[in-house]
Amino acid sequence: MKYKVKRKQQVSKGCFICGTENHESLKTKFYELENNELMSISTPTPTHQSYPDRMHGGIISAILDEVIGRSIMILEPGAWGVTVELNIKYKKPVPLSKQVKATARITRNTRLIFEGTGEILLEDGTVAATAYAKYVKMPIEKLIQDTGGDMSLMIDDETPSPEEVEY
Ligand SMILES: CCCCCCCCCCCCCCCC(=O)SCCNC(=O)CCNC(=O)[C@H](O)C(C)(C)COP(=O)(O)OP(=O)(O)OC[C@H]1O[C@@H](n2cnc3c(N)ncnc32)[C@H](O)[C@@H]1OP(=O)(O)O
Numbered sequence: 001m002k003y004k005v006k007r008k009q010q011v012s013k014g015c016f017i018c019g020t021e022n023h024e025s026l027k028t029k030f031y032e033l034e035n036n037e038l039m040s041i042s043t044p045t046p047t048h049q050s051y052p053d054r055m056h057g058g059i060i061s062a063i064l065d066e067v068i069g070r071s072i073m074i075l076e077p078g079a080w081g082v083t084v085e086l087n088i089k090y091k092k093p094v095p096l097s098k099q100v101k102a103t104a105r106i107t108r109n110t111r112l113i114f115e116g117t118g119e120i121l122l123e124d125g126t127v128a129a130t131a132y133a134k135y136v137k138m139p140i141e142k143l144i145q146d147t148g149g150d151m152s153l154m155i156d157d158e159t160p161s162p163e164e165v166e167y
Contacts, residue, residue: 002166003033008157009070017042017066020155026100028063029157031165032074039165040067042100055094060120064088064131067104068116072135075106080143081114081135092128094120103167104131112137121167 009030011018019025026042033039042063050056065083072079094100104118113136120129141149 002164003035003037003039004164005031005039005161006034007032008161009038009073010154011157013153013155015066017062026059026063028066029159029161030067030070031161033165036074037103037105038067038071038074039167040070040102040104042102044096044100046096049096053096055096055100057088057090060090060094060129061086061088061131063100063102064104064118064120064129065133067102068106068118068131068133069135071104071106071116071118072109072114075109078140079114079137080140081137082143083133084113084136085132085134087132089130090128091130092122092126094122094128098123101165101167125167 011020013019013021017026017028024047026044028040028042031039044055048055048059065086101121102118104116106114106116108115115134118131119127122128
């Protein structure tokens, strides 16, 4: 099905997944969709390899962690959390030579925690990995207190976004 992109999420400067100023980052972009799911698009490089032309399982897990963790912002803008549980099932190899898409949604949201599920999708729509994750909510002020509360570490994504996505 096709879904309209409602909003591009901000990215950060230093994060391993979305950091624009982190040379090893996947430079992942995040798109909030009309069905209240989040889609991420990542651009892997040889840095992210396990076996030749196969994305490392730890990197796959990091993408899923972030795309699920960011899905809370669709339901509750301004909410943040830290991962306390993450379960991944690897079903197909993920090639390094192509962009990698992931989708996620929140399945439970309480005052203290949230949970969600996500998938890595290959170009033909095949599900290459699935994930369940749980997060403990934490105010952003606490998460960035060691930087002196520098919110300029989060920046707008200036790259063009698709108007709609299909999966
Ligand atoms: C401005 C720049 C920003 C840039 C940003 C860019 C990136 C944007 C990313 C956004 C998306 C994020 C995606 C990746 C997010 C990570 O990768 S976070 C990194 C990995 N995770 C961590 O570092 C968490 C490490 N764990 C901890 O820090 C501590 O265990 C916690 C979670 C703070 C809990 O601390 P604690 O001392 O155990 O506290 P405790 O009092 O026992 O528990 C507090 C509450 O937490 C709950 N809790 C704790 N553990 C659990 C559990 N496993 N299950 C259920 N509830 C639990 C309990 O309900 C408890 O509540 P009460 O029972 O007291 O009512």
